[in-house]
Amino acid sequence: MLVLEPTGELAVPSPTGVRLLGIEAVQRPRWPALRHVFDLGEDAGLHVEVDLHGDVSAFGVGYTMAADELLTAL
Numbered sequence: 001m002l003v004l005e006p007t008g009e010l011a012v013p014s015p016t017g018v019r020l021l022g023i024e025a026v027q028r029p030r031w032p033a034l035r036h037v038f039d040l041g042e043d044a045g046l047h048v049e050v051d052l053h054g055d056v057s058a059f060g061v062g063y064t065m066a067a068d069e070l071l072t073a074l
Contacts, residue, residue: 006022045060
C-alpha cells in the first residue's frame with residue numbers, strides 16, 4: 001500500500017518516461033524501510049528501498065503472465 005502518492009509535477013513522467021508511482025513502507029527482517037516505486041514503462045519498474053540507516057537497495061521489477069512481481073537485485 002502506497003503511503004505517499006505524488007501530485008503536481010512529481011506525478012508527471014520525466015522526459016525519459018520514468019514516473020514515480022509513490023512511496024510505501026515495507027518491513028524488512030531487521031527494521032523498516034521506505035520503498036520508492038517507479039514505473040519505467042513497457043511492463044517494467046524499479047523499486048528503490050532506503051532503510052532508517054540510509055542504506056539503499058535497488059530492484060528491477062518485471063511481471064509474470066499472472067501479474068506477479070519478479071524482483072532482480074541491482
